[in-house]
Amino acid sequence: MGAYDAETDRLAVAAREALVREIDAEGAFAGDPVWREAFAAVPRHLFVPYYYVAGPRGYERRWGESPDPEARGRWVRGAYEDVPLATRLRDGELVSSSSQPSLMARMLAALAVGDGHRVLEVGAGTGYNAALLAHRLGAGDLVTTVDLEPEITESARRHLQAAGFHPAVVTGDGSRGVPERAPFDRIIATCELATVPRAWLAQCRPGARILTPLATGLLALTVRDASRGEGRFLPTPAHFVPLRGADRPEPGGVSLAGLPGRAREQETFRFLLALTRGTLDPQEACALWEREGMPERERYGVTVDGEHTWAWLDEPEGPYAWPLP
Structure with missing residues (x-):
């Protein structure tokens, strides 16, 4: 990764400051204000030396070492927009991205990291999130990030080193x-x-916290012991690239034909559909959703107990509970 010119560095500093102000104004740091300092300190552009922007003729590649100063300016300003950035494509399909910074801030605040905590990140991506964690936890070998793809872990390791961070970067199945x-x-x-x-x-x-995307939501699970954990979803919607390597049922299409428009258009109904896929058909899910007053995400939770994992509405004991894989 080459060094950038002075004008690019100046643009990066100004754009990073603007991004931090924007995330702060949204209240994303409110859960744990220490993350404001991390986002202000960690240079996101070092983790996205190139990325892809969807356009009318497919994806346009933006590159930090373009010979065109205007193109470099577009790249560095885009690196600090509060949007997810597509960083790897395969046959036109997105396989890796840098998440939306404000969503990352909400997730990190919800993770409730304390001094001295050992943290595992599943999905190394560009390495940016691991850098934020490493900055928060300071010196010490406390952060581990894992990804299945060697090319992803290798580039994440390069980005982290360029930015001055040295968490453990592991190639393997994150599940x-x-x-x-x-x-x-x-x-x-x-x-x-x-x-x-x-x-x-x-x-x-025991007492550890797991934060993971599940069914277009974010589940915050408290670990009781090696085989038991329980927690609820955060109110925030979340859409992530699927974990590669894990045993995943094929998503398949779900027909929403015949459902009322108010259900089809509601994010919370689509969340219920995703959470109960294979257990409730869309008509059953819609009837439940309307009967229970169109519940928000935080009314749902998940319990892991030995070999059994289930999702539930309001209470783990039911009456509404659905098995998960």
């Missing part, structure tokens, strides 16, 4: 955790899963 780096106090996933991997619980200390 299996990283047992050699356990036990963990916190696990955060930046990719979508179909369920909570039991291996994660086994690698956590």
Whole structure:
């Protein structure tokens, strides 16, 4: 990764300051204001030396070492917009991205990281999130990030080194955790899963917190012991690239034909559909959603107990509960 010219560096500083102000104004740092300092300090542009922007003729590649000064300016300003950035495409399909910074801030605040905590990040991406964690936790070998794809872990490692951070970067199946780096106090996933991997619980200390995308929501699970955990969803919607390597049921299309428009258009109804896929058909889900007053995400939760994992509305004991894989 080459050094950038003085004008690019100046633009980066100004754009980063503007991004931090924008995230702050949205209240994303309110849960744990220490993250404001991390976002102000960690240079996102070093983690996205190039990225892709969707346009009328497909994806346009923006590159930090373009010979055109205007193109470099577009790249660095885009690197600090509060949007997800597509960083890897394969046959036109997105396989890796840098998440929306304000969503990252909300997730990190909700993770409730404390001094001295050992943290596992599942889904290394560009390395930016691991850098934010490493900045928060300071010196010490406390952060581990894992990804299945060697090219992703290798580039994340390069980006982290260029920015001056040295967490452990591991190539492997994130659904299996990283047992050699356990036990963990916190696990955060930046990719979508179909369920909570039991291996994660086994690698956590009692009282640990797991934050993972699930069914277009964010689940915050408290670990009781190596085989038990329970928690509720945050109010925030979340859409992530699926975890590669995990056993995932094929999503398949779900027909919304015949459902009332108010349900089809509501994010909370689509969340219920995703959470109960394979258990409730759309008509049953719609009837439940309307009967229960169109519940928001935070009324739902998940329990892991031994070999059984289930999602629920309001209470783990039911009456509304659905098995997860």
